[in-house]
Amino acid sequence: MRAIYKRELRSYFTSMTGYVFVAALVFFTGIYFMAYNIYNGYPRFSYALMSLMTILMFTIPILTMRSMAEDRRARTDQLLLTAPVSLSSVVMGKYLAMVTVFLVPVALAAFCPLIIAANGQAYLKSDYAALLAFFLMGCVFLAIGMFLSALTESQIIAAVGTFAVLLILFLWDSLTGFLPDKLGDALSVFSFTGVFQNFAQYDVFDVSGLILYLSMAFLFVFLTVQALQKRRWN
Amino acid sequence: MIEVRDLVKRYGGHTAVDHLSFTVPDGQIFGFLGPNGAGKSTTMNLMTGYLGPTEGDVSVDGHSIQKEPGRVKQSIGYLPEIPPLYPDMGVEEYLAFAAELKKVPKRERRDQTDQVMEMTGLFPVRERLIRNLSKGYKQRVGLAQALLGSPKVLILDEPTVGLDPKQIIEIRSLIRSLAKDHTVILSSHILSEIQEMCDHLLIIHHGRKVAAGSPAELERELAGDSSLEVTVKGDAAKALSLLGALPGVMSVEARPCPEEGAAAFRLKQSPDCDARESLFQACAGAGLPILELRRDRMTLEDIFLRLTSDDALSPAPADDGPDTENPGGSPKAAPSDGPREEDED
Numbered sequence: 001m002r003a004i005y006k007r008e009l010r011s012y013f014t015s016m017t018g019y020v021f022v023a024a025l026v027f028f029t030g031i032y033f034m035a036y037n038i039y040n041g042y043p044r045f046s047y048a049l050m051s052l053m054t055i056l057m058f059t060i061p062i063l064t065m066r067s068m069a070e071d072r073r074a075r076t077d078q079l080l081l082t083a084p085v086s087l088s089s090v091v092m093g094k095y096l097a098m099v100t101v102f103l104v105p106v107a108l109a110a111f112c113p114l115i116i117a118a119n120g121q122a123y124l125k126s127d128y129a130a131l132l133a134f135f136l137m138g139c140v141f142l143a144i145g146m147f148l149s150a151l152t153e154s155q156i157i158a159a160v161g162t163f164a165v166l167l168i169l170f171l172w173d174s175l176t177g178f179l180p181d182k183l184g185d186a187l188s189v190f191s192f193t194g195v196f197q198n199f200a201q202y203d204v205f206d207v208s209g210l211i212l213y214l215s216m217a218f219l220f221v222f223l224t225v226q227a228l229q230k231r232r233w234n
Numbered sequence: 235m236i237e238v239r240d241l242v243k244r245y246g247g248h249t250a251v252d253h254l255s256f257t258v259p260d261g262q263i264f265g266f267l268g269p270n271g272a273g274k275s276t277t278m279n280l281m282t283g284y285l286g287p288t289e290g291d292v293s294v295d296g297h298s299i300q301k302e303p304g305r306v307k308q309s310i311g312y313l314p315e316i317p318p319l320y321p322d323m324g325v326e327e328y329l330a331f332a333a334e335l336k337k338v339p340k341r342e343r344r345d346q347t348d349q350v351m352e353m354t355g356l357f358p359v360r361e362r363l364i365r366n367l368s369k370g371y372k373q374r375v376g377l378a379q380a381l382l383g384s385p386k387v388l389i390l391d392e393p394t395v396g397l398d399p400k401q402i403i404e405i406r407s408l409i410r411s412l413a414k415d416h417t418v419i420l421s422s423h424i425l426s427e428i429q430e431m432c433d434h435l436l437i438i439h440h441g442r443k444v445a446a447g448s449p450a451e452l453e454r455e456l457a458g459d460s461s462l463e464v465t466v467k468g469d470a471a472k473a474l475s476l477l478g479a480l481p482g483v484m485s486v487e488a489r490p491c492p493e494e495g496a497a498a499f500r501l502k503q504s505p506d507c508d509a510r511e512s513l514f515q516a517c518a519g520a521g522l523p524i525l526e527l528r529r530d531r532m533t534l535e536d537i538f539l540r541l542t543s544d545d546a547l548s549p550a551p552a553d554d555g556p557d558t559e560n561p562g563g564s565p566k567a568a569p570s571d572g573p574r575e576e577d578e579d
Contacts, residue, residue, distance in 0.1 A: 003334035007320070014322050079318035079379065082282040083335045084308040233286040234245065 001085065004093030009100055012063075018101050021063045025105035028055045033112050043121050045113045046130035046200035052109075053193065056138055057166045063101060064145025065159035067094050068224065073153045081232070088225045091146075095221055098142045106135045126203045133199040133206075136213040137192055141166055143220035150227040169193065192216070235259055236281070236387060236417065241290035243276055243441075250276040252441040253290075258434075260386075263413045265432030266421035269542050273441035274421040275315050278391050281419075282312040294387060308337065311385035311416075315392055317376025321365035325356055325375055328364060329382065336383035350378040353408065369396045377405070381412070388412060390420040394427060406431060425535050439542045453534055462501040462509065463489070465526040466517055470497035473522055480516060482507035496525055 012018030032048035071077040080090050113127040144165055149158040168175065172191045176184040188194070195209030236258040243251040251273045258264045266274045279285040281292045283299050283306065292299045292306075299306040320328060329347040338346055351357050354374040359367060364375060373396065380388055393409065394402045409418060410431065422428050428435055429449045437445045437452075445452055466473050470488065477499055478486045484502045491498035503509045510527065517524050 003331055006334075007323075007331050011320070011322055074318075074321075075314060075316045076318040076320055078279075078282075078284050078312070078314045078316075079332065079335070081284050082307055082310070082312045083332075084304045084337055085335060086304070232284070 001089035001093040001096075004080065004085070004090055005097050005100075008067075008094050008097035012097065012101050017062060017066065021059055021101060022104045024059050024062075025052070025055060026108055028052060029105065029109045029112070033109075033115075037112065037116055043116055044123050045109075045116060045127040046123075048112070049109070049130050049134050050197070050200050052134070053137075053196065054170070056141060057163065057170055060138065060141045060145050060166060061159040061162040063098055064142055064149055064162055065155040066149065067098060067146045068150035068228070069152050069155050069158045073155075077228075081228075087228055091221060091225050091228065095143065095146055095224075098146065099139055102138050102142060103135070106131065106138070123203075126199075129205055130196070130200040133196045133210070133213070136210060136217070137196050140192060140213050140216045140220070141169075143217045143224070147220045147224045147227065150224045190216075235295060236419070237293045237296075238277075238281065239291050239293075241277065241280055241292065242288045243273075243280055243285065244288045250441050251280065251287075254438065254441065254443055255290075256436055256443065256446065258417060258419060260417050261413065262417055262434055263409070263432045264417070264419045265428040265435035266419065266438065267423070267425065267428050267435055267538065268421075268438040269423060272438050272542070274423075274438065275391055276441070277438070278312070278314070278389050278419070278421060282310055282389055283307055284312075284314075308383065309386045311380035311383065311388045313376045313380040313388075313390045313393060315395075317372050317379070319364045319372055319375055319379075322363065324361055324363055325367070326351070326360045328375065329378055332379045333382045338383050346382055346384070350381045353381065354378040355404070370398060370401045373397060373401075373405070377408075385416070387417045387419065390418065392421055392423075394422070394424070402427075425538055429534055437538060437541055444541045445537070449534055452537060461530045462503060462513070463498070463526070463528045463530055464501065464513065464524060465491060465493065465496055465498040466522040466524055467493075467496045468522040472520070473497050473517075474499065476516055476520055476522070477501060477513070480509050480512055482509045482512075493525070498526075500530075 009018075012021075029048070029052055032051045033045065036042050036048045036051075037045060071080065081087070110128070110131060113122055113124050113131075116122040116127075117124060141162075145158070145162040148161045148165065149155075152158050152161070169192050173188065173194055176188045176191070178184070179187065190212070192213070195206055195212060198204040198206040198209055238254060238256050241251050241254045242249070254273075254277060266277065268274050276285065280287050281299075283303050286300075294306050294309050297306050320331075323331065326347060329350065330343060333343045333347055351360060354377055356371070356374055356378055359371055364372065367375065373393070377390070377393065380390065390409070394405050397405060406427070409420065412418060420428075420431070432449065434448055435446070435452070436443060464477070474486060474488065474497075477483065480501075482503050484504050486502075487500050489498040489500050501509065501513075510529065513527070514524065
């Protein structure tokens with residue numbers, strides 16, 4: 001797992017993908033931070049994070065599209081799958097590498113509340129709780145993107161598919177509103193953005209939401225392993 | 235020892251590997267021979283655990299790849315048809331990654347990567363990006379990768395494809411030297427290569443075993459009767475009657491002869507009978523000088539072509555073979571048009 005993790009991480013930063021991803025997120029973090037917090041003097045960074053959520057929808061697919069699809073296209077999966085490592089550690093190595101790349105812009109964003117605090121009243125606890133929720137939500141999206149990448153050989157299909165799924169997840173609350181009451185209520189449990197809003201907008205430390213994030217990330221990592229396994233046996 | 239038992243791989247309705255069984259003893263160079271699409275690569279992918287079999291099992295030294303994948307995979311080095319390389323990595327960097335992936339202990343990694351680079355002649359390009367290497371060097375990097383972790387078994391899928399003649403000779407001699415302490419299984423559709431390198435070979439077609447044995451054995455068993463081509467100087471009619479009377483000769487037919495005052499014949503002799511000596515004596519006695527005498531045996535190439543051409547499939551000379559492929563003809567006619575085709579080359 002370590003070997004794959006190290007290789008993937010290095011490849012994100014030798015192939016521009018990692019830089020593009022980090023740069024895009026950092027750039028928009030800066031824009032929103034400047035617009036809301038610096039320029040308009042709003043003391044909560046979580047507000048900027050809420051707007052940053054839409055940027056995730058565009059940037060996550062950049063990171064996840066090649067994770068599995070490229071290995072399959074270039075047949076390098078033959079090296080990974082015939083090596084004495086288990087399928088789940090191959091997938092975990094790749095997943096953790098993506099999480100690590102995602103951690104870079106999140107870590108940079110962690111300075112923003114401190115900048116606010118240096119200039120006056122800040123709400124550090126609620127801001128960092130929101131940042132944690134933001135990070136975990138990103139981890140769920142990464143797992144979804146990785147799963148979709150495992151289903152195809154084409155990075156383009158993986159990217160477009162991931163974007164479509166993320167778009168649906170962003171619109172989830174409005175979409176479930178159209179459904180009959182009971183079904184809509186049942187499905188609204190899976191509102192990933194709703195959990196994040198609880199943190200960022202309503203200052204609620206939503207433990208059940210965090211459990212939802214963790215279990216969904218786990219589920220999609222698991223499904224990725226299953227998708228690869230199925231390909232061996234098709 | 236590698237044991238393949240009753241291996242089957244189906245893709246939907248298509249059967250890529252069909253009840254294949256064989257055993258490879260330690261230290262052998264074992265060759266897979268078959269036309270493109272015969273199931274060579276699929277079999278190798280099944281043996282290395284890249285694919286899961288629909289039925290059957292593969293075991294190395296008694297350990298099943300299904301039950302103990304980690305252990306078995308550690309004892310196999312695999313070079314797939316397309317070398318599994320990351321183009322954005324340097325050669326040495328890639329080999330270090332592969333060594334770690336194959337669980338080579340940290341303190342041995344450096345020595346092992348140096349050693350395999352030495353063996354495959356990669357030192358001059360160790361710093362280069364794989365993306366920028368020629369096909370031949372990429373193939374060598376793939377081979378170097380397979381050698382890491384000193385696996386007992388090397389499985390090489392068409393190791394010489396795309397190389398220039400000099401590189402082919404180098405790779406062949408490398409494989410031969412590797413056979414001293416590895417069991418090597420290689421596939422090819424180039425017959426001379428297999429014939430030259432392998433101790434034992436297996437011909438597969440449509441995922442089924444059609445013949446197996448050492449190259450010499452196969453030639454002996456499957457070549458069938460041999461024929462002689464002879465050109466003698468002198469009267470054609472006299473020569474014809476003389477040759478027809480020789481012991482062991484089943485038939486004589488005249489062939490066109492470009493030379494003035496000479497006659498050419500093709501003799502069919504019965505199996506396990508060599509008429510050459512008596513032919514010489516008889517011709518010398520009758521005053522017909524032999525200008526040319528050639529034994530025309532079926533080569534491994536002929537055997538291969540015969541076994542793998544589709545119409546020759548039903549009367550497979552090997553142990554198995556479905557017998558339901560005589561379209562239209564009455565079932566009684568089947569035995570009479572037996573496995574031997576009349577030669578028409």
